[in-house]
Amino acid sequence: MDSIVNWVNENQELIIDHTFDALIAxxxxxxxxxxxxxxxxxLAAILNKRNTDLAVVGFVKSLFKAILITCVIIIALSHAGVETTSFIAILGAAGLAIGLSLQGSLSNFASGILIxxxxxxxxxxxxxxGGTAGIVQKIEIFFTYxxxxxxxxxxxxxxxITSSNIVNYSSNATRRVDLIIGVAYEADLREAQKVIKQCLDQxxxxxxxxxxxxxxDALADSSVNILLRAWVKSEDFLTTRLELNEQIKLELxxxxxxxPFPQMDVRISNS
Structure with a gap:
């Protein structure tokens, strides 16, 4: 105990200096x-003023913030007396090891840049x-929400996302509604088409x-299938599809x- 007290007394200035450096760091x-x-x-505010896509703004913001925080950590360690040159070398070696073990995360990072x-x-x-359908909220370094x-x-x-097909339902201004309407074989085919066309016109x-x-479209087993193809604005696709199904059914x-319901004719022969 006495040796510790003596060492403290002999190195008071050194301890104070290191403590001060640690506090500053x-x-x-x-x-x-x-x-x-x-x-x-x-930076995000500047990009928003330039009408940059919100998803891109989120990605750039998170990436830039990560770079700044890394620089702050290096500066703080340098001021605390840590040799940053060797630290950076160690950090690089550790980064390589971590990179090899986190190949998936690096792949997500590279994919985020590509997006x-x-x-x-x-x-x-x-x-x-990526096996999911939804409205894009934001793109970050590793993930898309x-x-x-x-x-x-x-x-x-x-x-x-980048390793599979991307279907963008909002990129084009219009979309096509495809419906198959089955009517009975005994029905008036031309009258049925006339009713469907009236629904579309209205x-x-x-x-x-x-x-x-x-x-x-086809002479099916139980019905004559009438094909309907109509173009609508992309934002009206779902509502128009639902409304046409209901309206055509009511008019028919x-x-x-x-x-007709699916049906099968069975003939019994008395030999």
Missing amino acids: LLIFVVGIKISSIIANL SVFRPFKAGDYIEA LNTPDNKQVVVPNSQ HEKVLSDPEYLVGV DANNISI
Whole structure:
């Protein structure tokens, strides 16, 4: 115990200096983290003023903030007396080892850069990618956030998105509604087509250009299948599909045109 007290007494200046350096390093770290957040938010605000896509803004903000925080940590350690040259070398070796063990995360990072550069979709688009369909909320370094139609948030790794097909339902202004309407064989086929065309003509969301198409698609086992193809605005796709199904059914019923159930004729022969 006496030796410890003696050592403290002999090295008071050294202890005070190191303690002061450690406090300064801690202050640099705390203030640096706050400044990093402020700078990242300022960058995001500048990008937003330039009408940059929100998904890209989120990705750039998170990436820039991570770089700033790394710099703050190195500066704080340097002020605390840690040899940063050797630290950076150790950090590089550790980064290589971690990179090998976290290949999936690095793949997500690279995929996030590809998504931000090539922009196959933007915030607000309804897409199907990585086995999930939903509205794009934001793109971050490793993940893309989607909101499903039933309001569930799904976090999809970026690598899963770039490694599979991406279906963007919002990229084009119009979409085509395809319906198959089956009518009975004994029904008046031309009257049935006339009723369907009237429903299309009366529906305000069905576009006149391109023109819709109505024709016999197949002579099926239990029905004559009439194919309907009509163009609508992308945002009206689902509502128009539902409304056309209901309207066509009601109009066919009103004109005594039946939609048959699957049926089979069985003949018994008395030999």
